[in-house]
Amino acid sequence: MTKTLRESVTLVLALITLVLPVTALWAQGPDLKNSSYFGIGYVASVPDMFVGVTVLGLTPGLLGGAGLLADVKLTHNSPGRSDYYRDDISVEQAELEFGDLFFSERSVWFSIDLAVVYAITRSFAAYAGGGYLKKEHYREYFDDSETRGDFGFYWVLDEEASGSRVNVLGGLLFRAGRYVVFQVGAESRPGVMAGIMLTLPL
Numbered sequence: 001m002t003k004t005l006r007e008s009v010t011l012v013l014a015l016i017t018l019v020l021p022v023t024a025l026w027a028q029g030p031d032l033k034n035s036s037y038f039g040i041g042y043v044a045s046v047p048d049m050f051v052g053v054t055v056l057g058l059t060p061g062l063l064g065g066a067g068l069l070a071d072v073k074l075t076h077n078s079p080g081r082s083d084y085y086r087d088d089i090s091v092e093q094a095e096l097e098f099g100d101l102f103f104s105e106r107s108v109w110f111s112i113d114l115a116v117v118y119a120i121t122r123s124f125a126a127y128a129g130g131g132y133l134k135k136e137h138y139r140e141y142f143d144d145s146e147t148r149g150d151f152g153f154y155w156v157l158d159e160e161a162s163g164s165r166v167n168v169l170g171g172l173l174f175r176a177g178r179y180v181v182f183q184v185g186a187e188s189r190p191g192v193m194a195g196i197m198l199t200l201p202l
Contacts, residue, residue, distance in 0.1 A: 031122030032058060032175050033065045036202040039181055043195030048109050049073040054183065054195050056173070058117055058125065059202070065119030069127045069173075071112070071195075078108040079138040079155040086148065089156050091139055100141040103153065108136040109189065111167050128170040133189065137161035169193065 039056035051074050058067035079085055094100045115129025137158040146152040171185015171193055183195040 032119040032125045032173065032181075033122045034060050036060065037067075037181075037199045038202055039197035039199035041181075041183075041195055041197030043071050043073060043183060043193060045073050045109075045111070045187060045189060045191040045193050048075050048107060048189065048191060049111065051076050052195070054197060056117065056181065056197055056199065058119060060119075063118070065125070067117045069115040069117045069129070073113075074110045075108040078136070079106055079140070080108065080136060080157065082155055084149040084153060085138075085155045085157075087157070089148070089154070091156055091158050091160070094139070094141045094156055098141075098143065098148075100143045100148075102139060103142045104140040105158070106138050106140075107161075108138065110134045111187070111189075113167055113169055113187075115169060117173065123175045125173040126170070127173065127185070130169065131167045132164065133167035134164045135162055 036059040037056060039054075039058075041054050043052040043054040044050045045052065052071055054069065054071040056067065056069050058065065089098075095102070111131055111133045113129060113131030115127040117125050117127040119125040138155045139158050140153060140155050141149075143149060143152040143154065148154050167188055169185060169187035171183060174182040174184075176182050179198055179200070181197045181199050183193065183197065185193040187193060
């Protein structure tokens, strides 16, 4: 298990510990197991995707409390939109032709996912699914002649480290009131997923 994955699992468990007492305070009212819900809200995947939208549909009419969860998440502030991004320079050119100094790197992610949800109790539901995950990896270099970029600093796309892959995700939903559901989980990025939804009982 990698260090990042261990940290992600630890954070998920910590979130569950914090959310459990909250859900216990809201045991009354419509529940996930016996009520139909439609929800929409915010979701993030730490540490890279902080812009996200999640949608939930859940009904006891389907297998006694099943439904679907969908989300779209992405990284904000891509180096590819920087004024100092050079689409005319490759990693090989920066390192071998120019001999520029490698300074930093950053990955930009986009995912779209669909998961099956099943209500375990009136306050908890589990979900598991998969989707599409795209990665763009950028490297920042320094040109000591300062003829490229901002005072010599510029970004290039690392095509070998970029690409698309299958995403796998899973987690739990916690009902925290008549209209609020918390979401915690993990995905194969790896990353910790956390979100909140406003729901309407149908």
